[in-house]
Amino acid sequence: MTTLEEADVGIYSYISQLPGFRGVLKQRYSDFIVNEVDSDGNVVHLTCLDAPQENVEEKQMIKEKEDSVQKEKNYTSEIELFRALAGDSDAESLKAFVNQITSGVESDVSPIVLSPDSDKSHRTAVHNFFKEHFKFLVTDTLDGPDDTSKCIRVRLCSGGQHSNGRNSRKRKDRNDKPFDSRGSNDWPEHVGKFLRFHLYKENKDTQEALGLIGKMLGIQLCFWQQRSFGFAGTKDKRSVSTQRVTIFKQHAKRLAALNDRLIGIKVGDFCHVDEELVLGRLLGNRFTITLRGVVADSEDTIKAAVDALGKKGFINYYGLQRFGSGSVPTHLIGATLLRGEWKTAVGMILDPREGEREAIWKAREYYKESGDIDGTLRQLPRHLVAERAILQCLKKCPGNYLQALKAIPRTLRMMYVHSYQSYLWNHAASMRLQKHGIDHVVIGDLVYNKGGSTGMPTEAVNIEFEVDSCNEAFDSSHLNEITESTLPKEQDNNVKAVNAEDLQSGGYTIADVTLPLPGSRVLYPTNDIAQVYHDLAKKDSINLAECVHNVKEFSITSMTGGYRQVFQKPIDFEWELLQYTDGNVPLAETDLDAIAKKKPAHNVKEEGFTDSSQLKICSVDYEKQSMNSKDEKIQTCNSEAENGKEMGLSEGDSLHICDAQKPQMALKLGFTLPASCYATMAIRELLKTSTSVAFHKTLNQ
Secondary structure, three states, X not given: OOOOOHHHHOOOOOOOOOOOOEEEOOOOHHHEEEEEEOOOOOEOOOOOOOOOXXXXXXXXXXXXXXXXXXXXXXXXHHHHHHHHHHOHHHHHHHHHHHHHHHOOOHHHOOOEEOOOEOOHHHHHHHHHHHHHHOOOEXXXXXXOOOOOOEEEEEEEOOOOOOOOOOOOOOHHHOOOOOOOOOOOOOOOOOOOOEEEEEEEEEOOOHHHHHHHHHHHHOOOOOOOOOOOEEEOOOOOOOOEEEEEEEEEOOOHHHHHHHHHOOOOEEEEEEEEEOOOOOOOOOOEEEEEEEEEEEEOOOHHHHHXXXXXXXXXXXXXXXXXHHHOOOOOOHHHHHHHHHOOOHHHHHHHHHOOOOOOOHHHHHHHHHHHHHOOHHHHHHHOOOOOHHHHHHHHHHHHOOOOHHHHHHOOOHHHHHHHHHHHHHHHHHHHHHHHHHHHOXXXXXXXXEEEOOOOOOOXXXXXXXXXXXXXXXXXXXXXXXXXXXXXXXXXXXXXXXXXXXXXXXXXXXXXXXXXXXXEEOOOOOOOOOOOHHHHHHHHHHHOOOOOOOOXXXXXXXXXXXXXXXXXXXXXOOEEEEEEEEEEOOOOOOOOOOHHHHHHHHOOOOOOOOOOOOOHHHOOOOOOOOOOOOOOHHHOOOOEOOOOOOOOOOOOOOOOXXXXXXXXXXXXXXXXXXXXXXXXXXXXXXXXHHHOOOOOHHHHHHHHO
């Protein structure tokens, strides 16, 4: 399989039978704008690039004064307490060390190393003692003289100002490098340890952007160990997006200073918080999507399709992004894992793939022919995390394919099995529509139990984020971030199968219908849709009720499962129909555009296009009002450049000027979706065409 089609993963039904129309998705990355919606329901925007006038420095000065007072006091009682804890030898060393510091010769003070200690609990007590009684000192642990012991090193808390060991790889060689590798070791107690900021990026995925920021800050990062950065979800690469990020123990001024050096990335809206962001801590995303090159039988066709999307919504499919961007779909690898075919799964991940860049294909081919792991690793790009993890494990444990698969970071390796669950769900959703339509609930449908005591059912695998699928390789940084949540026992009582009494009462509508993601604790519909799951799995030689191996993480019977609503309506839905003559002119305002508007107009460039705020013809909130098409008129955006005048293009956009281009139509959409939904599936319902990257590249050409 070289190109994954929607039908291959169960995407083949629509809600409405209205005709679609042509439109190009993501012709320019600025045509796809994503703003995160935080856990409080606020849409995240970048509004300020400057560091706030924090009182961090003031508090730091207070702390330094407190430390100075501490240093000037007599520490006789503290040293005697330490003597009881660590013995005479270490107590005398500490006494001499403290006396040297309080004498005022801090710059020449050398660290002391305490006696070797093989008792970890005792070492912990020593560390805690210094934290409580000597706050101007810091401790870390070094290797001892033998394999069973460690030594505690004590030194003056210098904040790393005299560091000359920044490039040392081993802790014992770091010299004066800050002890906490995630940030400053000298942090005011009154300031939250996490700096939260808004990350704005253009045509870059989240991991790439954070990697660049981390590199500039001197922070070592890898895909599966984001110790320094926290974020709620990944965003599309081919887009303009804004999201929240937290970083451990950093000052806003340091990050704000990066804005002048970063290209296609900006950071701002800084504040210090006590907790870091974790995957899934968001309500959803706000999308502003511009479809260019719109061609339809008539404007009425477009308006009818948009109206139907706002009122009826779309099928809540897992989009193509869920199944990877390589020529080997992730759900096929997932099926192989569920069957326990470890060697085959490793081959599917490592073998050459059609359509990949030549360098990557050659590296894969080299390994298949030679088996040379070291030589292959030298050729494989570092972003191929799964492949590199497998090879490094096989180097240590030749032939242990299961162990090699487990070497893949958990977030990434679980993607394969979750992808197969999504594959079954998509097919079940399509069959539900084909067999029973969209107008009524039928007996046996699963619905949210309105008489239950808990809230709406959520997915056990509940975190999905729009990602770009244009990479030819199975790039881990472009995959959805997945976390597993526990399906509470109450959930079993929160979903029920519709019976005759429910139909008669009319208490449930088609919007209440849910379908399960296969697992050990989910209910299946009691009608013919349940068989869809089992029949499809059987074709892949998989039994959803039994497991052929004892590896729990690759077994559906050991997975909790979850539920997902079949239909989803766009929230706060708005749309605009525009005309334009230059395809290089942005038709939607980004956060960076909004910031630029607020700045003083120094040397303002003349622009040959109308501001996007003047282009709106129809903004519809379907919860409050209906559309009156008779009163609507299209305002034209004349984007031809006047002779000799410059155009205000976004950074990274190409410049193309043509004095007499034929006007084209664009449709700009604005809506919010929960975190588990794909905006591309809403676009699919609107256009009645494929959302595959290859299809829209063809339209663009």
